[in-house]
Amino acid sequence: MWTRTNVLGLLAFVALEIAAPALPAWLVSLATIAFANALVVLGLVILWRAGLVPFGQALFYATGAYAVALLGRYTGIRDVFLLLAIAAVASGCVAFLVGFLLARYREIFFAMLSLALSMILYGVLVKTETLGSTDGFHVEAATFFGHTPQEGGRELAMFWLVVAISALAAFLVSLYFRTVAGALAVPVRDNEIRIEFLGLSVDRLIHFKLVLAGTLAGVGGALAAFSVGHVDPNMSYWTTSGGFVFVTILAGAGSVAAAFVASFLFELIRSIAVDILPGTWQIFLGSVLLLTILFLPEGLGSLATRFKRRGQAKAP
Amino acid sequence: MTYRRKWAQSALVALAALLAAGTAPAPAQQPAAPPQPIKIGIVTFLTGPAAAPFGVPGRNAAEVLIEALNKGKVPAPYNKVGIGGAKIEVKYVDEAGATANTVTEYRNLVQRDKMDVVLGYVSSGNCLAIAPVADELKTLTVFDVCGTPRIFEEKPRKYIFRVNPTATMDNVAAAHYVLRKIKNLRLYSGINQNYAWGQDSWRDFKLALGVLAPKAKSDKVLFPKLFSGEYGAEISTLLTSKSQVIHSSFFDGDLEAFIYQSTARGLPKRIPIIFTTGETSIFRLAKTITEGTMIGARGPHAMLAHETALTKWFRQVYSDRFSQLPVYPSYHMAQSLFGLKAAWEKAQAKKGGARPTTDEVIAAFEGLEFPTPSTTVRMLNGKGHQGVTDTAYGTFHYNKKTRQPELVDVVYYPAGCVNPPPDVDSVTWIKGGMKGAKCK
């Protein structure tokens, strides 16, 4: 458990936590949202390893976000940990239910059905005028162990929380990848029928992965809801899902840490593009995606793997 | 996984963070003698379907006004250079993107770019999301186009101002105008976009009619998807209805598509339509719009403006630069900018010419009354943070002699007639019979 990788990963996260107060405030907020989204991407990586790319992760993202927002609005629950736990359970349940249907499909149809389900949620939210329809509504500030951070402290508190949860998620997911179920992802992608001949149910396996991905996406959505302070139906729209898939390609399926790096870089690049190219930033983003696909098809994670290979080659 | 790989990844993260910190612009050097410029971040739709109707006309107006202001060429009472003698430095940011991105960009404007004021926002969803952040970051923020009453009705805001009235005004006035044009209204229908703006517009219109004409009933209530663009089924439904009027808060793209498609099938000839935000299409669709169509401009703007020297100047300077007349989003931007200027200069005067703090500008802005190219604005509602104005509706007429479209039978509704009184929320006010409305 205390492998070199995990220790170094932990150190990187701890370094981030310590460095936070020294970093510019806008960067901290940007990183908070980036890491919240990275959790969704992590879930996508789990599924992509098995050869599946859902185009509707926004369904779980929105579920988690609206769960905490609704609780904040209609109940007195404010404790951030309790709210996150409820969001995780809620989105996990949705993933569990939806999985019975979704796990039977593959490839493009998996992607399209997942998209359809997220758009149905979108439609329901838009139609619900009491929840503000497309305007959405405000997310009440959360408390940390009963204490409400004041003003400037709130951003920092959210950042610490998000980084801590990211570290936990990264750790758990890399543990999962080392288990049999996790390792089976690649064989499932390559040739399902042989796995079934081994006596394992591929549908069940995928169902489980869906629940994992859905829970991660729900927690990411909840964290994003706290960070932005607002939820709206657009969180369930297909372009939101598209954004997550975009980052997943940037990250690559190979590494857990790459999900966080890629998400952060994406937010940063996007902000820079909007800053310097106010009318044409989409060209810039599209080009970045294109270049990544053409020159780094395995994503950012593969950069590190190349270092590793070179390192190994040098060893006598 | 090896040591080297993990190290490389952590290094990447650190490098990215350093790069980002490094790219943050250095704080501007203060010039010694001339007053420190005032930095305004203007956020509006520069891409996407809302760019053509709102974002670009708004941005154009801002460009032309800020240029004139910095040269001191604006007519009185706005003839001081820039704002209070200090030049305006403006940065334009695209509003397009998810709410999370909009909030991120707002934080970037305030924390990274050190803007003094942020102005803009077309989408009500964005306005609602930004409002608490503005209070958190203690930055003066002026909302421009977004029309939801929720901004100030949900809770008081210290740092937010909205010069332009809410959508409630448009739809209550529409109800008045419809009743004036159609005697003995019994049945009406509506086609509005299926999102907050459309839903709220219909609700306010219907509630207002409920008070002013209790015997009238709604028949077909249609909510096609936003940006759907294809209204065949909706038009058929309306054609088979016996309604006497149709209400619509469609804007630009959808508005124009609906006008083309409904005119081709003779709908507006059979049932008159009232477009609460139809002004933007009067010139572009002059040959298509049916006589008798009722048109609003979200306030007395463009053709409906009260003509003053300021009005003439604005129209001239805008059309000289952009070869087309300004439309109501341009007037909205003008109102917001002039309101800001008026408040700032008032606060400055109170301080004997020294640069006011944000709190001092806020104090001056609250309850302020000031002229704009359209009309006079009074910051009456939302504890002095929400502006109210009068409004107007007119009926479309194509003048064959001059070959120009016109609005005839124009009726002005005073601010007190169509805006809720201070500190009563709009829905409660309408439902309660619109008490206190002064319509003469």
Added chain:
Amino acid sequence: MLLTAFAIFTDGLVYAAYLFVVAIGLTLIFGVMKILNVAHGSFYAFGAYGAAIAVGLYFNQGWPAAGGFLLMLLVAMVIGLVLGLIIERGLLRLVYGKDEIVVVLVTYAAFLILEDVIILLWGTNSYALYQPLVIGGNVEVSSLILSGYDIGLVVFAAALALLVTWALKRTRYGRLLTVVIFDRETAAAFGINVTVVYTVTFVLGAMLGALGGAVMAPKISVTLGIGVEVIVLAFAVVAIGGMGSIEGALVGALIVGLCRAAAVHLVPQLELFVIYVVMALVLVVRPYGLFTRAQPRKI
């Protein structure tokens, strides 16, 4: 009551015609190349802009109407040719053989880029092409008024369906395409130049996409973002009908068109969902769409 039923029927047909014209290019590309082309929305948008501007100029000169409609077709084909070639030869060629999802993302990237290219080419203004609507005139049926252009659209869609089906079944090249749809590897083994087939198919699909935009241009306001909506609609229709099946696209378009028209007339609250619910229902019953052949499992 009868009138409402008739209205639902005609409205359903018109909307189905719109969906079909938009989706046919997409299903063709997917059937032959197994690529879900997100940039299809861009073809539609470019077709609409091209038609609005070129045909608008034409009608402004007061030239005969028939030429105007011909120009619409011509503009669409030219745009489809140019864009299709650029994307296929320039971009897709580089990623053939890679993971399916990677190719989809390449088309997504192309879509993002093309959205802003539209701004660079034609600015942020909206364009209108209203003359065809006026020329189409009206047809009155009891209290219902139908637009002549809409009727023309339905006829056009039907003709297109017949044309494409005939071309696929009767012409030599069409049958080559069908073989490649069935099994790419076997086709190549038989000496069919699959690379050329890919290029031709993609360009055809692009032309059809642009054509969809061109014929819809008179009805809508041609502005930024019209491609975004269309993508999801086209996907849904193709998913319902089965990828690569022309009959499937036709039937899918009809089902969605009629359901949506019924929703607007009878239960307006459901209008937003209809297409997604239909898609979900169809996929539950027929996981690969309505009209696909059974897929043999490759061991």
